[in-house]
Amino acid sequence: MTITLARRAQRMTPSVIREILKIAERPGIISLAGGLPSPDTFPIEALRAASEAVLRDHPREAMQYAASEGFMPLREWVAAQLRDQGMRADPDQILITNGSQQGLDLVGKALIDAGSVVAVEAPTYLGALQAFTPYEPEFTTLDCDDDGPLPDRLSLAKAARFLYVLPNFQNPSGRCVSNSRRADLAAAARALGLPIVEDNPYGELWFDAAPPPAIAAAWPEATIYLGSFSKVLAPGLRLGYILAPPELFPKLLQAKQASDLHTSGFSQRLVHEVVRGGFLRDHLPVIRARYKTHRDAMETALQRHMPSGCSWKSPAGGMFFWVKAPSSVDAMRLLPKAVERGVAFVPGAAFYANQAEKNALRLSFVTVPPEQIERGIQMIADALRA
Ligand SMILES: Cc1ncc(COP(=O)(O)O)c(C=O)c1O
Missing domain, CATH: 3.40.640.10 (Type I PLP-dependent aspartate aminotransferase-like (Major domain))
Incomplete structure (x- = not known):
């Protein structure tokens, strides 16, 4: 029995990122791959109080x-x-x-x-x-x-x-x-x-x-x-x-x-x-300050460890660095070597509708503590050198 798929379903593909995240979730891997906000910023107490108020009133x-x-x-x-x-x-x-x-x-x-x-x-x-x-x-x-x-x-x-x-x-x-x-x-x-x-x-x-x-x-x-x-x-x-x-x-x-x-x-x-x-007037500055510290940690680590030929711009907000390796590097092939060393990232090719640039890496800086950011970047740099 074959079930005939609609043309639109045939065009659907699994998200490369979700596949990579499965690897990144292995114990011991420093994941710079996720696109998740830091759970430490979730306003749990405010949500609990609001939840009680809604259910009461x-x-x-x-x-x-x-x-x-x-x-x-x-x-x-x-x-x-x-x-x-x-x-x-x-x-x-x-x-x-x-x-x-x-x-x-x-x-x-x-x-x-x-x-x-x-x-x-x-x-x-x-x-x-x-x-x-x-x-x-x-x-x-x-x-x-x-x-x-x-x-x-x-x-x-x-x-x-x-x-x-x-x-x-x-x-x-x-x-x-x-x-x-x-x-x-x-x-x-x-x-x-x-x-x-x-x-x-x-x-x-x-x-x-x-x-x-x-x-x-x-x-x-x-x-x-x-x-x-x-x-x-x-x-x-x-x-x-x-x-x-x-x-x-x-x-x-x-x-x-x-x-x-x-x-x-x-x-x-x-x-x-x-x-x-x-609430957001007080909450947003907390998230901004936290993410900025993490951004700075990644910037410092990149400057310290990345081999020559890599380039990036320090983001003025958000959650991601976009690092371009030399054009000879295929980030998709770099990924397993990085995972062997204990770090994951998302290869940039996933983010192009048409002709993909293969040498970019997306690195999230918000969920990993600064010390681990440093180690993660060092491992990516090692993989690049190898
Ligand atoms: C650019 C962009 N748009 C939309 C979304 C979807 O966000 P949500 O559905 O959680 O609002 C995301 C999630 O990461 C995103 O990065």
């Missing part, structure tokens, strides 16, 4: 089916935050999602036909490629420099359904798009009538200065902006949101209804209870 509402759009007070809170950051955001434009990963899937469902062109950065977030791929797009990769996608290349994407871009401390490259580049991208997109999907899970994790305003602030008519509570509270809550142009909102909502009816009402009330009194 609104137990039945929290456990009942709820609106597909999301819990209105949380939508209002999100809209107010985005307005404070210079965006045009009405609560009616906010769709609460089951993590921003669901936002990516809903965008794919609503906007991509088989053969539609979708423009992406090189490198880009692997999970977005996975979310879009079942809808059978053709990916166009935009040339990028250290500052992000080159606006004059946007004309190559003019027939695209959208450009998917991660302006803040990108996963995987750590890159932050400059203010002037954002303005140029928004202007070029406006001139072409090109919608933008702006994914921003890391924007609050800055170390010295907040990143420039979102592209959505300059191109609100056609930017679909995705946010997440995963990196500022905890990913287990599975809570994210979409800020959508009003004309697109009903289609994303219908896509969500078909997918899961609504996001957990309990999670939404819990998070609203935590954030409504300004």
